[in-house]
Amino acid sequence: MKSRLPAIVFALLVLVAIGLAAAGFNPREYARRHGGTLRLSIATGNTGGVYYPYGGGLARVIGWSIPSVEATAEVTNASVDNLKLIQLGKADIAFALTDTLDDAARGRGPFAKAPVRARALAVLYPNYTHVATIEGTRIERLADLRGRVVSTGSPGSGTEVIAFRLLRAAGLDPDRDIRKQSLSVNASVDALKDGKIDAFFWSGGLPTASLLDLASTINVTAKLIPNDDALPALQSMYTPGLYFRLVIPRGTYPGVTSDIGVVGVANALVVDDTMSDDLAYELTKVLFEKQRDLAAIHPEARKLSLDRATRGSPVPFHPGAVRYYRERGAWR
Incomplete structure (x- = not known):
C-alpha cells in the first residue's frame, strides 16, 4: 500500500505557510533573524536627479548600520514607477513625490486599477x-x-x-x-x-x-x-x-x-505596509543618525528634520517609524 505520509507532510507545510503569511510573516526578515542577509531594493530615479545619489547614499549607510542588511539603489523613472514597484513587491523602499503618493493611495490616475498600500518613513525635502x-x-x-x-x-x-x-x-x-x-x-x-x-x-x-x-x-x-x-x-x-x-x-x-x-x-520615503515594525524603525533611525553622511553625498539630505519629517504625508506613517518619532519626542 502506498504511504500517505508525503501528502500529509505537504498539507501540514501548506497550513503552516498559510498561518505564517496571515501573521505577517516575511521570509526575508526571517532569513535575517536566522543568520542570513536581508537584501533591500531602493527605488530611486534617473542618474541626473536627486533621488539616485540620495538613494545610493542611503543604501551605503544602511549597509554600515543595520546588521545582516544590504541595500541597493535602483535606477528608475522615479515616483510613479517607484510606487508601482512597491505595489508589485519589486522594491522595498521608494522615494516618491507626495502628489503622486496621494494618487497611489487613492487609486487615481496610473494607480486606478488598485491603490498602493504604502507607508511613510519620513518627509524628506521639497x-x-x-x-x-x-x-x-x-x-x-x-x-x-x-x-x-x-x-x-x-x-x-x-x-x-x-x-x-x-x-x-x-x-x-x-x-x-x-x-x-x-x-x-x-x-x-x-x-x-x-x-x-x-x-x-x-x-x-x-x-x-x-x-x-x-x-x-x-x-x-x-x-x-x-x-x-x-x-x-x-x-x-x-x-x-x-x-x-x-x-x-x-x-x-x-x-x-x-x-x-x-x-x-x-518628497517622502515610503515602504510597503507589510514591512516589519523593527526594520521600519531601524531604517528611520538610520536616516537621522547618518544624516551627516547622507548630506555629504547630496545637500538636500540636510533638509531632513524631526520637526518636518512627520508633516505633509498623504499616507499613514509606518508604526515602526512612529515608534522612532515618539522616542525622539517628535510625534504629534
Missing part, C-alpha cells in the same frame, strides 16, 4: 518645479509653451505628473497645445542644447546635476520660467496641502540672476 529653457526662445511664462516642443519628463515620473497639472492649470492641454516629448532630465538637457526641444519640465531638489550641466554649457544661457502663478489653480484642483510656493534663489545655477517663484511639492 521638490522645486523647474521649467527650463534657454535665451532666445521667447518663452517667459507657462502660456508661452503653446505650440512649442516641450519635454514633460520621463513616463511614469513625478515630473510628468506635475508637468501635466501645471499645463492644465495654465489653460493648456498637454496632448493638444504643446508638441510633447517624454524625456528624462538628462535627455531633456541634451535635446535643449541641440535645439530639438524648446523647454522642459523637471521636478527636483537644489541643485540638480543636469540643470547645472545645462547652465554651465558654453554659448548657452539657461533660463528658468516662473510658475508659481499657477499655484492657486493647483490648490483648488487637488488635495489641500500638496502644493506650496518655493523660490529658487538666484545663483543656484550659473546665469540665473534673479529669484524664481515656483510650485513646490514634498
Whole structure:
C-alpha cells in the first residue's frame, strides 16, 4: 500500500505557510533573524536627479548600520514607477513625490486599477518645479509653451505628473497645445542644447546635476520660467496641502540672476505596509543618525528634520517609524 505520509507532510507545510503569511510573516526578515542577509531594493530615479545619489547614499549607510542588511539603489523613472514597484513587491523602499503618493493611495490616475498600500518613513525635502529653457526662445511664462516642443519628463515620473497639472492649470492641454516629448532630465538637457526641444519640465531638489550641466554649457544661457502663478489653480484642483510656493534663489545655477517663484511639492520615503515594525524603525533611525553622511553625498539630505519629517504625508506613517518619532519626542 502506498504511504500517505508525503501528502500529509505537504498539507501540514501548506497550513503552516498559510498561518505564517496571515501573521505577517516575511521570509526575508526571517532569513535575517536566522543568520542570513536581508537584501533591500531602493527605488530611486534617473542618474541626473536627486533621488539616485540620495538613494545610493542611503543604501551605503544602511549597509554600515543595520546588521545582516544590504541595500541597493535602483535606477528608475522615479515616483510613479517607484510606487508601482512597491505595489508589485519589486522594491522595498521608494522615494516618491507626495502628489503622486496621494494618487497611489487613492487609486487615481496610473494607480486606478488598485491603490498602493504604502507607508511613510519620513518627509524628506521639497521638490522645486523647474521649467527650463534657454535665451532666445521667447518663452517667459507657462502660456508661452503653446505650440512649442516641450519635454514633460520621463513616463511614469513625478515630473510628468506635475508637468501635466501645471499645463492644465495654465489653460493648456498637454496632448493638444504643446508638441510633447517624454524625456528624462538628462535627455531633456541634451535635446535643449541641440535645439530639438524648446523647454522642459523637471521636478527636483537644489541643485540638480543636469540643470547645472545645462547652465554651465558654453554659448548657452539657461533660463528658468516662473510658475508659481499657477499655484492657486493647483490648490483648488487637488488635495489641500500638496502644493506650496518655493523660490529658487538666484545663483543656484550659473546665469540665473534673479529669484524664481515656483510650485513646490514634498518628497517622502515610503515602504510597503507589510514591512516589519523593527526594520521600519531601524531604517528611520538610520536616516537621522547618518544624516551627516547622507548630506555629504547630496545637500538636500540636510533638509531632513524631526520637526518636518512627520508633516505633509498623504499616507499613514509606518508604526515602526512612529515608534522612532515618539522616542525622539517628535510625534504629534
